[in-house]
Amino acid sequence: MKKIKFAVMLVLLLTSFYNYAQQAPPNKNKVKVSGKVFEKVSKQPLEYATISIMSPNDTKVIAGGITNPKGEFEVAVAPGTYDIKVEFISFKATEIKGKNISGDTNLGVVNLSEDAAQLNEVVVRAEKSTVEIKLDKKVYNVGQDMMVKGGTVSDVLDNVPSVSVDTEGNVSLRGSDNIRILIDGRPSNAINIAEALRQLPADAIDKVEVITNPSARYDAEGGSGLINIILKKGKNQxxxxxxxxxxxxxxxxxxxxxxxxxxxxxxxxxxxxxxxxxxxxxxxxxxxxxxxxxxxxxxxxxxxxxxxxxxxxxxxxxxxxxxxxxxxxxxxxxxxxxxxxxxxxxxxxxxxxxxxxxxxxxxxxxxxxxxxxxxxxxxxxxxxxxxxxxxxxxxxxxxxxxxxxxxxxxxxxxxxxxxxxxxxxxxxxxxxxxxxxxxxxxxxxxxxxxxxxxxxxxxxxxxxxxxxxxxxxxxxxxxxxxxxxxxxxxxxxxxxxxxxxxxxxxxxxxxxxxxxxxxxxxxxxxxxxxxxxxxxxxxxxxxxxxxxxxxxxxxxxxxxxxxxxxxxxxxxxxxxxxxxxxxxxxxxxxxxxxxxxxxxxxxxxxxxxxxxxxxxxxxxxxxxxxxxxxxxxxxxxxxxxxxxxxxxxxxxxxxxxxxxxxxxxxxxxxxxxxxxxxxxxxxxxxxxxxxxxxxxxxxxxxxxxxxxxxxxxxxxxxxxxxxxxxxxxxxxxxxxxxxxxxxxxxxxxxxxxxxxxxxxxxxxxxxxxxxxxxxxxxxxxxxxxxxxxxxxxxxNKPKSDREKGGQPKNEGDGGGDYPG
Missing domain, CATH: 2.40.170.20 (TonB-dependent receptor, beta-barrel domain)
Structure with missing residues (x-):
């Protein structure tokens, strides 16, 4: 039975690796199109917004990119005239028609508005990925995980990449329990942290950030890294x-x-x-x-x-x-x-x-x-x-x-x-x-x-x-x-x-x-x-x-x-x-x-x-x-x-x-x-x-x-x-x-x-x-x-509500992203 379970795990893992897409060929273009994408109402940056550059009156994408955590993008294209389309899930797309690109061009800030029609639909694509992989951390969005409904924070952490919770409730990161657990960017004050995590319901959690190699802005405590638990806060008018x-x-x-x-x-x-x-x-x-x-x-x-x-x-x-x-x-x-x-x-x-x-x-x-x-x-x-x-x-x-x-x-x-x-x-x-x-x-x-x-x-x-x-x-x-x-x-x-x-x-x-x-x-x-x-x-x-x-x-x-x-x-x-x-x-x-x-x-x-x-x-x-x-x-x-x-x-x-x-x-x-x-x-x-x-x-x-x-x-x-x-x-x-x-x-x-x-x-x-x-x-x-x-x-809150690529103005983990 153990060998069968091991084989199932290995086959699933290898199959997933086999199926991922092929890398695009290197880009040899000479000029750059840059800018920022923000949410129109909150003025928060939209991460993972997509930028598509096409020939006029043609739907085939010639070049494209996605925004970083600050909402910034930069796409390389050959000089010419293009249609530019900026999109984000559940937002109205913005199109710039017939833009002449003769040199490096900054489009400035592109503001996107919510699409009310999409927000009221149940569209699978409108859901944010359960796990977001970023350069300095992994972000686990609790709302998308059905496994933890009615559970506790311990159940949440046991589904987070790189994190595991043993049978006694002890949390480890990359196999080490030498970690620091934060709540809203601050160290947990619980006497028995394992028991405290079992008492806090999963429904109170918005997302979990896993930081395996923290910078100097964070407490030095936690030899193997930090886990930041972010509690829910209202965002809708x-x-x-x-x-x-x-x-x-x-x-x-x-x-x-x-x-x-x-x-x-x-x-x-x-x-x-x-x-x-x-x-x-x-x-x-x-x-x-x-x-x-x-x-x-x-x-x-x-x-x-x-x-x-x-x-x-x-x-x-x-x-x-x-x-x-x-x-x-x-x-x-x-x-x-x-x-x-x-x-x-x-x-x-x-x-x-x-x-x-x-x-x-x-x-x-x-x-x-x-x-x-x-x-x-x-x-x-x-x-x-x-x-x-x-x-x-x-x-x-x-x-x-x-x-x-x-x-x-x-x-x-x-x-x-x-x-x-x-x-x-x-x-x-x-x-x-x-x-x-x-x-x-x-x-x-x-x-x-x-x-x-x-x-x-x-x-x-x-x-x-x-x-x-x-x-x-x-x-x-x-x-x-x-x-x-x-x-x-x-x-x-x-x-x-x-x-x-x-x-x-x-x-x-x-x-x-x-x-x-x-x-x-x-x-x-x-x-x-x-x-x-x-x-x-x-x-x-x-x-x-x-x-x-x-x-x-x-x-x-x-x-x-x-x-x-x-x-x-x-x-x-x-x-x-x-x-x-x-x-x-x-x-x-x-x-x-x-x-x-x-x-x-x-x-x-x-x-x-x-x-x-x-x-x-x-x-x-x-x-x-x-x-x-x-x-x-x-x-x-x-x-x-x-x-x-x-x-x-x-x-x-x-x-x-x-x-x-x-x-x-x-x-x-x-x-x-x-x-x-x-x-x-x-x-x-x-x-x-x-x-x-x-x-x-x-x-x-x-x-x-x-x-x-x-x-x-x-x-x-x-x-x-x-x-x-x-x-x-x-x-x-x-x-x-x-x-x-x-x-x-x-x-x-x-x-x-x-x-x-x-x-x-x-x-x-x-x-x-x-x-x-x-x-x-x-x-x-x-x-x-x-x-x-x-x-x-x-x-008064559609199911498809989710983070809009940025945190609320008063939320964070103690510092901003470093340049780049």
């Missing part, structure tokens, strides 16, 4: 909105609404949502214990069954005020609250050396969770002119409360655990952009981030006594100040962007119960450099470098023990140091009429990389040694890989996009610790592994205007220092149909059709003192197959 209701199996239901009221000076927007979710999971661990001579000592099988339920509410309200024609001020309040409970039952089955059954025990963890967060954001933009000269100021103030309480019942006793976390965060940011000359741009800015986390954790036994070895109070304070500057310019077909960022970090990690105080102060310079060569109007080559940093946070730093299993436990390490990464990337992008293709080769060199190690902690429960899993600064990691991404539209009713990533990881380092017999143990954790990742997504329109979407994902096997992770396959599908004169949509999706998204791994551990060893096989399935049905209703 008047009062309009969308309501979505959903239900699913296992039991899940939700209701959400996006409302917007826009006048000439004010834009009011709000998002409200409630959801109830039931998540069923399962797992197992089969362990064999060996004597020093390799003979069996005993066996232990663990079976885990997990059921989680949660009720979540999210609300967002804001107002954008056009203070002056060139000044915009946006204020918003975000609020999230969720409660839930978890039932986690583990059954233990013990066997002797001959594999004869000797006894059983169990461990039941009944947990209650409650968390809420509130955040105020303010954004002010001052445009000094219409050429990009602007000043932006941002403020964010947030507070997060996270409470977890568990009653752990085990034969023959029980325990209570309580984990209470309160985090407060203030962020200040200012960015200044100054165009210089015809093709230059200077940027500079400041960023301040000031956080305070207090974590109280304790474990009590059946007598009510506190366990001092497991309980603690953590106080974590982090203050970061940053300055950056960068300059971009264009010379002929070459574009350059050079930047430098400085960050000063001051961290206090205090364990109040044991009077253990740690202070970490450091400052670093983070250079970045980007070079782009415009081969033609449709193809570009890029090379980039940046230095990145990863600070340990969250559960990595928290010494509180995850006590859901009493023989396999996790504990954070408050003494972790940051890791530094040098990133190199070479990329190529090519656009044809039906295909956009990009490829890149990348190299990452990381020092003091974080790694998890498993060691016996000296305790033995029912004859089974307890294994402690904790993070350390391992040493050095080098990663080299290739990535391919493309969009293909063979017909107007069928779209395909796919992503393939192949990489090699080499880790060098060792772990030294003192074992329970007071012996110094050195673990050699050198490791080298090859692995790959592939995803393909197909969306087509069936008869009766039924849309069908199917995607498949495969994560290849990967060797680790203490074992290996096996390959993982998953497939999802969805159907949707517009009803009620296209004012509503019904969608049905199935997540994990084959119920195959299971994390499987082998682990080998050896006691360096006694030479006894342990081999384990584990499976973990965080979420089983799910079915979901959703109903979407739109009022």
């Amino acid at each position: 008047g009062f309009n909105g969308t309501f979505i209701a959903s239900t699913g199996i296992p039991e899940a239901y939700g209701l959400s609404g996006n409302l917007n009221y826009k006048t000439e000076k004010f834009n009011y927007f709000t998002t409200l949502g409630y959801n109830h979710r039931t998540t069923e999971g399962a797992g197992l661990t089969n362990s064999e214990y060996l004597n020093a001579d390799g003979t069996p000592k005993g066996y232990l099988d663990e079976d885990r069954d997990t059921k989680r339920t949660s009720d979540g509410f999210n609300g967002r309200a804001g107002i954008e005020w056009t203070v002056a024609p060139n000044t915009f001020w946006t204020n918003a309040i975000n609020y999230q609250k969720s409660t839930g409970d978890t039932q986690d039952l583990i059954n233990y089955y013990n066997y002797d050396a001959a594999h004869a059954f000797t006894g059983t025990s169990f461990r039941l963890n009944n947990g209650d969770t409650s968390n809420q967060s509130v955040e105020y954001t303010s954004n002010l933009i001052k445009n000094f002119n219409d050429k990009g000269h602007k000043l932006t100021a941002d403020l964010s103030i947030s507070k997060n409360d996270d409470d977890n309480q568990s009653v752990i019942t085990a034969s023959p006793n029980f325990q209570n655990t309580l984990n209470n976390q309160v985090q407060k965060q203030v962020q200040l940011q200012a960015d200044y952009v100054l165009p210089l000359g015809k093709a230059g741009q200077f940027e500079a800015g400041y960023k301040g981030s000031f956080g305070d986390l207090n974590n109280v954790y304790f474990v009590t036994d059946d007598t009510g006594a506190n366990n001092p070895n497991l309980s603690n109070t953590l106080e974590y304070k982090e203050n970061i100040n940053a300055l950056y500057t960068q300059y971009g310019f264009k010379v002929n077909k070459f574009s350059y962007l050079f930047g430098l960022r400085w960050e000063d970090t001051n961290i206090h990690v205090n364990l109040l119960d044991t009077n253990d105080f740690n202070t970490k102060k450091y400052n670093n310079l983070f250079p970045s450099a980007f070079v782009s060569y415009e081969i033609s109007d449709q193809s570009n080559f890029t090379a980039s470098y940046s230095k990145r940093l990863s600070r340990p946070r969250g559960r990595f730093m928290n010494p509180a023990v995850n006590y859901s299993s009493n023989i396999n436990i996790f504990q954070g390490n408050p003494d972790l140091d940051p890791s530094l990464t040098d990133k190199y990337d070479i990329g190529y992008i090519k656009r044809w009429e039906k295909v956009t293709f990009s490829t890149s080769a990348y190299f990452e060199d990381t020092k003091d990389v974080f790694s998890f190690v498993r060691t016996p902690n000296g305790e033995v429960i029912n004859g089974v040694p307890v294994i402690l899993n904790r993070p350390i600064n391992l040493g050095k990691e080098q990663k080299f890989g290739f990535e391919f991404t493309f969009n293909y539209t063979p017909y107007k009713w069928w779209r395909i996009n796919s992503n393939f990533n192949l990489y090699n990881v080499k880790t060098t380092g060792e772990n030294t610790y003192i074992d329970f017999n007071n012996n110094t143990v050195v673990q050699n954790l050198d490791n080298q592994a090859n692995t790959w990742f592939a995803r393909i997504n197909s969306k087509l329109t069936l008869p009766y205007k039924i849309d069908w979407q199917l995607n498949a994902t495969y994560n290849g096997e990967q060797k680790t220092a203490q074992g290996k992770n096996l390959g993982q396959f998953g497939m999802n599908t969805a159907f949707s149909k517009d009803v009620m004169k296209d004012k509503a949509t019904i969608a049905f999706n199935i997540s994990d059709i084959f119920n195959s998204r299971i994390m499987r791994s082998y682990t080998y551990l050896q006691n360096a003192t006694t030479l006894e060893s342990q081999t384990s096989y584990s499976e973990m399935q965080w979420r089983k197959r799910q079915f979901n049905l959703s109903f979407t209703y739109r009022f």
Whole structure:
């Protein structure tokens, strides 16, 4: 079965590559026709507008091109007289008849108006591609993806090229979880980011940007790159909105609404949502214990069954005020609250050396969770002119409360655990952009981030006594100040962007119960450099470098023990140091009429990389040694890989996009610790592994205007220092149909059709003192197959509403595009 799944994935991927269009022959013309294409009402640039140049009274296109993110175009033609046509989906085309072109000609700004007739039709071509490939990032448009209807942000990210989400909700980019997640260009303030992403509904998301090699304008945090989640904001004049209701199996239901009221000076927007979710999971661990001579000592099988339920509410309200024609001020309040409970039952089955059954025990963890967060954001933009000269100021103030309480019942006793976390965060940011000359741009800015986390954790036994070895109070304070500057310019077909960022970090990690105080102060310079060569109007080559940093946070730093299993436990390490990464990337992008293709080769060199190690902690429960899993600064990691991404539209009713990533990881380092017999143990954790990742997504329109979407994902096997992770396959599908004169949509999706998204791994551990060893096989399935049905209703808002090639005036990711 695994070979069949692998073959299906490979055939689909290779077939897609085989079908893309042929490259046009080189252009030898001598003069250039240039200009800009804007939306007439909003004055925003239209990216991907098409320019066609034809002989007079002839429909055959002689030359053509498409606009870049700034709405600019440049087309080479021979001198002569031509008809010029400028088009964009759902807009009225503009034609210039009989234009005499004798030399380089600038047509100026071409303004396009919306075509009301097209906007009220359901035209497959009017939909923007689910995935847009750009030179410096990939943009995933959530509204076009039926797979995520009624789902969460975790579901959204798991469909984004280069991104994957494991069975526990952890997000990785190009196979690395060393990333930074932003929301509207600002770092997420959530204590548990994986859980926060599972609580935020997909319906609140507009699009996701993936930036694998960020420039100096971005935080240095995130060794492998950034993921920017952009929330929905109203853009249409008047009062309009969308309501979505959903239900699913296992039991899940939700209701959400996006409302917007826009006048000439004010834009009011709000998002409200409630959801109830039931998540069923399962797992197992089969362990064999060996004597020093390799003979069996005993066996232990663990079976885990997990059921989680949660009720979540999210609300967002804001107002954008056009203070002056060139000044915009946006204020918003975000609020999230969720409660839930978890039932986690583990059954233990013990066997002797001959594999004869000797006894059983169990461990039941009944947990209650409650968390809420509130955040105020303010954004002010001052445009000094219409050429990009602007000043932006941002403020964010947030507070997060996270409470977890568990009653752990085990034969023959029980325990209570309580984990209470309160985090407060203030962020200040200012960015200044100054165009210089015809093709230059200077940027500079400041960023301040000031956080305070207090974590109280304790474990009590059946007598009510506190366990001092497991309980603690953590106080974590982090203050970061940053300055950056960068300059971009264009010379002929070459574009350059050079930047430098400085960050000063001051961290206090205090364990109040044991009077253990740690202070970490450091400052670093983070250079970045980007070079782009415009081969033609449709193809570009890029090379980039940046230095990145990863600070340990969250559960990595928290010494509180995850006590859901009493023989396999996790504990954070408050003494972790940051890791530094040098990133190199070479990329190529090519656009044809039906295909956009990009490829890149990348190299990452990381020092003091974080790694998890498993060691016996000296305790033995029912004859089974307890294994402690904790993070350390391992040493050095080098990663080299290739990535391919493309969009293909063979017909107007069928779209395909796919992503393939192949990489090699080499880790060098060792772990030294003192074992329970007071012996110094050195673990050699050198490791080298090859692995790959592939995803393909197909969306087509069936008869009766039924849309069908199917995607498949495969994560290849990967060797680790203490074992290996096996390959993982998953497939999802969805159907949707517009009803009620296209004012509503019904969608049905199935997540994990084959119920195959299971994390499987082998682990080998050896006691360096006694030479006894342990081999384990584990499976973990965080979420089983799910079915979901959703109903979407739109009022005063046609289905074909989509981005018009540019962002709203107050929206962005912290800076503008560099020249070229």
